[in-house]
Amino acid sequence: MARRKRNKKKVDGFVFPAPFAGFVVIVSVFALAYLWLGSRCEMLGREIKKEEGKKKILVKRYLNEEYRWSRMKSPRNLERVLNQNGMVMSWPRRDQIVRLYDNSEYRNGYAKLDRVVMNE
Amino acid sequence: MSSRGFYIRAFVSATMLLVALGGLGFRLAFLHLGGHQQSKRAIERTIIAGRGYIFDCKGGDNILAMNLGVKDVCVSPKTLVENETVDEVSALLARNLGKDANKIAQNIRKRSVKEFAYVERYVHEDRIANIQELKVDGVFMQDKTVRYYPQGNFMSHVLGFVNYEGVGSLGVEQRVDSYLRGSPGLLESKVDARRRELYTKRGTYIPAMEGADVTLTIDQNIQYMVEKALDEVVAKHNPKGAWAIVQRIETGEILGMASRPSFNLNDFRTADSDLKLNRAIGVNFEPGSTMKALTIAAALNAGVITPSTMIDCENGQWFYGGRVLTDGGHSYGIMSVADIIKKSSNIGTAKIALMMGRKLQYDYMKQFGVGDRMGIELPGEEAGVLAPIKRWSKICPTRIAFGQAYSVTALQVLNTFCTIANNGYRMKPYLVKQITSGDGEVIYRGGPKVVNRPIGVTAANEMAKILATVTENGGTGRRARIDGFTVAGKTGTAQKVKDGTYSAWVGSFVGFVPAENPQIGVIVVVDEPEGVHAGGVVAAPAFREIVDQTVSYFDIQPATWTEVAQR
Numbered sequence: 001m002a003r004r005k006r007n008k009k010k011v012d013g014f015v016f017p018a019p020f021a022g023f024v025v026i027v028s029v030f031a032l033a034y035l036w037l038g039s040r041c042e043m044l045g046r047e048i049k050k051e052e053g054k055k056k057i058l059v060k061r062y063l064n065e066e067y068r069w070s071r072m073k074s075p076r077n078l079e080r081v082l083n084q085n086g087m088v089m090s091w092p093r094r095d096q097i098v099r100l101y102d103n104s105e106y107r108n109g110y111a112k113l114d115r116v117v118m119n120e
Numbered sequence: 121m122s123s124r125g126f127y128i129r130a131f132v133s134a135t136m137l138l139v140a141l142g143g144l145g146f147r148l149a150f151l152h153l154g155g156h157q158q159s160k161r162a163i164e165r166t167i168i169a170g171r172g173y174i175f176d177c178k179g180g181d182n183i184l185a186m187n188l189g190v191k192d193v194c195v196s197p198k199t200l201v202e203n204e205t206v207d208e209v210s211a212l213l214a215r216n217l218g219k220d221a222n223k224i225a226q227n228i229r230k231r232s233v234k235e236f237a238y239v240e241r242y243v244h245e246d247r248i249a250n251i252q253e254l255k256v257d258g259v260f261m262q263d264k265t266v267r268y269y270p271q272g273n274f275m276s277h278v279l280g281f282v283n284y285e286g287v288g289s290l291g292v293e294q295r296v297d298s299y300l301r302g303s304p305g306l307l308e309s310k311v312d313a314r315r316r317e318l319y320t321k322r323g324t325y326i327p328a329m330e331g332a333d334v335t336l337t338i339d340q341n342i343q344y345m346v347e348k349a350l351d352e353v354v355a356k357h358n359p360k361g362a363w364a365i366v367q368r369i370e371t372g373e374i375l376g377m378a379s380r381p382s383f384n385l386n387d388f389r390t391a392d393s394d395l396k397l398n399r400a401i402g403v404n405f406e407p408g409s410t411m412k413a414l415t416i417a418a419a420l421n422a423g424v425i426t427p428s429t430m431i432d433c434e435n436g437q438w439f440y441g442g443r444v445l446t447d448g449g450h451s452y453g454i455m456s457v458a459d460i461i462k463k464s465s466n467i468g469t470a471k472i473a474l475m476m477g478r479k480l481q482y483d484y485m486k487q488f489g490v491g492d493r494m495g496i497e498l499p500g501e502e503a504g505v506l507a508p509i510k511r512w513s514k515i516c517p518t519r520i521a522f523g524q525a526y527s528v529t530a531l532q533v534l535n536t537f538c539t540i541a542n543n544g545y546r547m548k549p550y551l552v553k554q555i556t557s558g559d560g561e562v563i564y565r566g567g568p569k570v571v572n573r574p575i576g577v578t579a580a581n582e583m584a585k586i587l588a589t590v591t592e593n594g595g596t597g598r599r600a601r602i603d604g605f606t607v608a609g610k611t612g613t614a615q616k617v618k619d620g621t622y623s624a625w626v627g628s629f630v631g632f633v634p635a636e637n638p639q640i641g642v643i644v645v646v647d648e649p650e651g652v653h654a655g656g657v658v659a660a661p662a663f664r665e666i667v668d669q670t671v672s673y674f675d676i677q678p679a680t681w682t683e684v685a686q687r
Contacts, residue, residue: 045319
């Protein structure tokens with residue numbers, strides 16, 4: 001009798017109430033999800049900051065290239081480079097120009113040579 | 121061990137743990153929820169908007185003004201002195217920056233106890249790439265974003281510059297500053313202990329609205345031709361100043377505008393105010409003979425004269441109102457109206473003005489815009505000075521007739537000629553083609569605008585034919601002639617008051633081409649040239665230089681009077 005009573009007590013002491021266990025599991029899941037989301041946000045935030053930094057550098061490089069390109073193709077620079085290479089260029093006279101027009105009479109996309117009298 | 125002792129120890133441990141955890145929890149809550157800490161972590165930053173670009177008429181292809189990351193070259197004089205590398209570093213910096221090594225060394229030694237000194241500010245990184253690679257001890261760079269003008273002193277007076285506060289201070293930069301500047305954004309966020317932004321705590325984020333891009337009507341190739349021609353004038357005649365404008369006749373678009381002396385936009389701090397003056401719109405001068413065209417055009421339109429009307433130009437001298445008027449030593453006798461312009465007779469023009477009457481003369485001048493601003497999108501435009509009739513003396517109409525006793529800007533003179541060339545329609549000159557917002561929407565579009573029509577088509581055509589004779593053999597503007605085209609124009613050699621007397625000269629030439637079917641109007645003004653001062657000698661060659669290249673550039677075709685009449 002006495003033995004049976006002791007065993008019953010021991011079993012009662014280890015019983016974990018099912019609703020409480022469920023509650024603990026849900027809280028744990030939420031906590032883990034929260035931690036995962038938090039770390040994911042943190043990671044994405046860091047990634048965005050990194051990309052922002054990269055963008056800043058690229059914009060700077062782009063502006064620098066635009067600046068160089070603008071300088072290179074400025075009329076003054078073009079003339080300087082031409083002079084450096086011993087080239088003298090002037091705007092063409094009318095009689096030196098051969099004009100090409102869209103030849104719609106024949107087939108679109110084909111050009112027509114306009115033979116100016118001066119070119120003959 | 122008794123169970124009582126166990127309970128006491130368990131109770132004490134649990135209490136201690138709870139107190140400790142409670143304390144930590146309280147501190148944690150205080151740190152996180154306390155208003156003081158909150159405000160320390162919170163940041164509010166203004167996001168600076170990038171200033172818009174300025175392009176020439178080709179738009180995005182040709183950048184005239186932009187924002188650029190540059191560097192300030194700095195040194196630590198103390199470090200350099202301690203390392204005994206002052207001379208070595210000065211030589212390196214001088215080589216790359218194009219400065220005097222001794223001066224740099226002197227400045228460093230003068231500040232030998234200081235940790236910081238500028239050597240050169242706003243330097244593009246291309247110039248200092250070597251220095252950066254070497255990583256010299258005591259030399260460092262500071263990053264800056266500034267307004268930069270890729271072509272330096274090109275188009276300086278038109279573009280203007282942006283001052284230290286980021287405000288446009290001259291030219292287009294000033295006039296359309298509100299468009300170019302954009303709107304700043306706002307960032308509200310929190311930072312960590314190292315003041316780094318916690319991205320996840322970012323609250324408000326309003327991105328900056330980038331400044332709008334401005335496209336000008338100016339063509340950088342035409343502008344280059346104009347500036348080059350002016351530089352040649354300056355080199356040849358060493359004038360006090362020289363300026364020129366190119367205008368498209370049909371629309372009033374300004375295709376080129378330059379003024380000398382000039383300055384480097386990237387170094388505006390060192391330029392004094394005289395260099396910054398855009399003389400093309402900011403200087404009033406007595407125009408002289410160029411404005412005879414206005415008098416004659418008005419008289420033709422009013423029906424007072426015809427091109428063939430004969431006027432007695434006397435024998436070189438004419439007394440009127442108790443004063444003598446001369447024709448510069450020439451005795452022209454009786455001449456037609458056309459010849460009066462061709463030979464530029466003061467006496468003939470003065471007599472025509474008297475035939476017209478002062479009221480009509482004044483009214484026409486006002487209709488041509490004399491004494492009023494043209495309204496171009498540039499700050500500092502002068503209106504010219506034209507006294508009201510009630511203040512005119514007896515001889516005033518005779519002097520005003522040939523461009524004395526009143527003053528105008530070069531833009532007004534050019535506009536008068538463009539009006540004649542445009543069948544009498546006066547167009548408003550403009551140089552802002554369009555303004556495009558950061559997201560590509562056109563928020564302003566400049567376009568042709570007729571101001572008024574001072575003269576009719578007949579008078580305008582007759583006047584154009586008369587002006588074409590000026591560049592013929594025997595005319596005063598022969599040097600403005602170009603092959604294959606008829607050039608209509610007028611020379612001006614005006615006296616200028618200097619130190620209280622008429623002792624200096626302003627030479628000018630203004631005209632349009634082709635005379636038969638005008639497309640382009642150009643004016644060149646040379647202020648106080650050394651030696652020869654006649655407009656036909658100092659300004660006409662520069663006019664020819666500009667026009668000769670412009671007609672090729674725009675592929676303008678010559679025309680004949682008959683062809684034009686048949687259209």
